[in-house]
Amino acid sequence: MSFVVMITGIPGVGKSTITKMALKITKAKFRLINFGDLMFNVAVEKGLVKHRDEVRKLDPITQKEIQLEVARRILSMAEKEPILIDTHATIKTPKGYLLGFPLEVIETIRPDFIVIIEATPSEILGRRLRDLKRDRDVETEEQIQRHQDLNRAAAITYAMHSDALIKVIENHEDKGLDEAVAELVEILDMAVMDHA
Amino acid sequence: MSFVVMITGIPGVGKSTITKMALKITKAKFRLINFGDLMFNVAVEKGLVKHRDEVRKLDPITQKEIQLEVARRILSMAEKEPILIDTHATIKTPKGYLLGFPLEVIETIRPDFIVIIEATPSEILGRRLRDLKRDRDVETEEQIQRHQDLNRAAAITYAMHSDALIKVIENHEDKGLDEAVAELVEILDMAVMDHA
Amino acid sequence: MSFVVMITGIPGVGKSTITKMALKITKAKFRLINFGDLMFNVAVEKGLVKHRDEVRKLDPITQKEIQLEVARRILSMAEKEPILIDTHATIKTPKGYLLGFPLEVIETIRPDFIVIIEATPSEILGRRLRDLKRDRDVETEEQIQRHQDLNRAAAITYAMHSDALIKVIENHEDKGLDEAVAELVEILDMAVMDHA
DSSP: OOOEEEEEOOTTSOHHHHHHHHHHHOSSOOEEEEHHHHHHHHHHHTTSOSSGGGGGGSOHHHHHHHHHHHHHHHHHHHTTSOEEEEOOSEEEETTEEEESSOHHHHHHHOOSEEEEEEOOHHHHHHHHHHOTTSOOOOOOHHHHHHHHHHHHHHHHHHHHTTOOEEEEEEOOTTTOHHHHHHHHHHHHHHHHHHHO | OOOEEEEEOOTTSOHHHHHHHHHHHOSSOOEEEEHHHHHHHHHHHTTSOSSGGGGGGSOHHHHHHHHHHHHHHHHHHHTTSOEEEEOOSEEEETTEEEESSOHHHHHHHOOSEEEEEEOOHHHHHHHHHHOTTSOOOOOOHHHHHHHHHHHHHHHHHHHHTTOOEEEEEEOOTTTOHHHHHHHHHHHHTHHHHHHO | OOOEEEEEOOTTSOHHHHHHHHHHHOSSOOEEEEHHHHHHHHHHHTTSOSSGGGGGGSOHHHHHHHHHHHHHHHHHHTTTSOEEEEOOSEEEETTEEEESSOHHHHHHHOOSEEEEEEOOHHHHHHHHHHOTTSOOOOOOHHHHHHHHHHHHHHHHHHHHTTOOEEEEEEOOTTTOHHHHHHHHHHHHHHHHHHHO
16 A cells, blocks of 8 residues: 655746645645655765765766666655655756656656646746746746646656556636645545555 | 547537537448446446446556456457547546556557547637536636647557557537538548458 | 757748758767658668658558668667757648657667757748748648647657657747757757767
8 A cells, every 4th residue: 555646846836835835734644755865865875976966967877777766765665654756747957858757767656646736837937036046947938838738748658657647736826825735635635545 | 450549529529429420421330439338337247336436436456457358348349340439538537637548458459540629728618618417527728728738648648559640620619510520530431441 | 879869840840941050060970860761761672662652651560660670770870970860759641640759669769869849830830831832731820739739748758768858949030040050059969978
């Protein structure tokens, strides 16, 4: 019996805020996992890196081995407690869009839910502009829309290789954060039944 | 020699109407299959359910076994006559979007064509509002667009695992139903050549 | 060590122009491959066809064998020099959209990059109308948008089965071709490091 939720959303959509608020409310006790953190831990254990930035400079084959090791660890964690993976469906890098989860990794983790937080491109643009502290890529609304489109397609492919359900949560200005949080809580609370 | 067409489209797009009209016109003699009906039949045979609503309450592994059994039956039906499967690319459930066809199922059926009936979100919204008899989810145009986007991505994934062609038929108000029906008939008529 | 870039984009987006200009500038010496040309060569060698038009009339199983043979040849070419494949993510045929690369073919070639050239539907429509010499399908902006959407989803599926990065290059009127060319050159120049 295991319960794994992947939560995704492009920068500026409000993913971290909604996740934190939902974890405070949900009756289920989730372990929150940042995939990148775990990759760093594994790479350090293997003596491959000392600093976090070095992970993505490792050769692709080594990176994939690390990803698979992380996937296996998540799988064994999931036997003990429900898991929430804070992650990205695709990552926009200077070289291009990178799938957050290669085929073997998604087939190993097999999440129950892939949650996508979405907002309109203009809402996301506005939030990015207001959030000056964080060093974020300046994108046009067209580019923001494209990134969200690619993430939808990625979610479909992930679902195809894991049987996950895809839950889209809209985080609109006029809707209020509470409603978006409540929708995530509803998904997370299913873990209580599942692990009961 | 077999010929399998999957016809998809979100609620309110006019799929049932177009399908019925096209089946009356086409020169090929198709067997029309509703995937959900067949699943119910198999579940009853196995003594698992008595009422149709119980099927989706079965545990996921059992549901998948039933889906695969249905896929195998469709495959053997397709040896005798051309098959038209009335279905959904993705199904919007309260828990999230569910892929209509898991990987193993699409790899078993291997449809020749995946037809998607599409219309603009405002056309679909209008049709849903006029169609008060049916108990349909109230969605915004944004949500309707998203569902159609997810279906396009799902069709691509299905095509990847079946070599199907993806035929999009637009069912616009100003276009007239006849033209949409004619486009479907053109696909269905290929069965005549194929089974000749 | 190999480096394979697939370049895609729907008719009228400016793919050929950008590709030609980028190949003149890049420091890496690429072999430009047209997948369709190679398929024709293989079919001729096998004594299956005499004219190019005959290739797509071959039965699907034979076509797939030819595609796989082409994929294997590209793989062996890629051991000697960086490869740029000029191709389509999906092909719009009268019967429907066809995936440019079936699963086995993409898993064989495993490109490093999938480049998508994009523009707005109105820009593409305008270019098609001005480009009267070429016999191009007349599409609405809605259809052009749909084709680009399907190509994005196809690129995601290809990336899933190859670990390719997806680079989207916008070719907008007000941006200037030079910038689009420079973005492609940046990708192509990575071959120099790779093959160093």
